[in-house]
Amino acid sequence: MFEVAVIEDPVAAQAALDPARARLLGEPAEPASAATPAGRLGSPRQEVHHHLRARERPGPIEPAEERREGNVIERVMRGTAASSVISPVALAAVAPDPARAPDQLSARWLLAVAARLVRDVGHLVAAAARARRRVATFTIDGEVRFASAADRAAFAQRLAEAVTALAGEYHDEKAEGGRVHRLIVAMHPYVANGQDGDVEGGVR
Structure with missing residues (x-):
């Protein structure tokens, strides 16, 4: 199982954004039929099966196996990733374009660049998975505490x-x-921990 899956298909993205289906995103971490998450979530089995099928194409859920019990075929699903992110490719009509208004000091331009990053890396990850190769990447993630806005600018x-x-x-x-x-x-x-943190200190 991957740590993060990138959803590029519009249908899968729509399914992931649906509140009822979003609750299922972390459910089938291990191979399971619709009955397993249905029991944990208190939802009808048929409803869960419908949501899982909608998320399957292509997305964070994939078929694992089929089990036949008499005249009934039970499809066992499994999650492909621990978490998911929706690529701007899935929302092409409103995807941000970093080239439209480049500004190194703009938070909105940073969002546009970050969206492009998700799009591009998503493409690379998908291509590498098909070729069974790794993507050559390098990431630095750190923290810097500045004494003043002047220090931050410098x-x-x-x-x-x-x-x-x-x-x-x-x-x-x-x-x-x-x-x-x-x-x-x-x-x-x-x-910090999903909270706003020192937002005022970062506003120009």
Whole structure:
């Protein structure tokens, strides 16, 4: 089972956004029929089966096996990931475009860039799964506590200069067989345990 699954199919995304179906997202972590989550959630078996089928195409649920008992065939489902994220590909009509209004100091532009990141990595993960290969990625996740807004601005400036210099050192426009990689560096006020945190301290 993967840690995160990216949902790109519009039908699967619609199913995941439905409140009743969303409750089932974490249910079939182990192979189980509709009767198992139905019992835990107190929902009719037929209703759960309908929701699972809607989420199956393609999404965080996949068929595991079929069991025949007399004239009844029971389809056993299993989760493909512990959690899911919906790619902007599934909502193409309203997907944000980072190229529309680039602004390094805009929180909304950061959202657009993050959405593009989900879209692109989702494509890479799907392609790598089909080819049974790993995706070459590198991630830095850290925290920086600034004493003042001026320090934050100075850090952002030096970070931009350092990344630009490093990228210039290794970027080779004419390298034969070279492959272009997208580089994203993001910084935002720290949010603790799903709470707002120091939001005011991060507002310009």
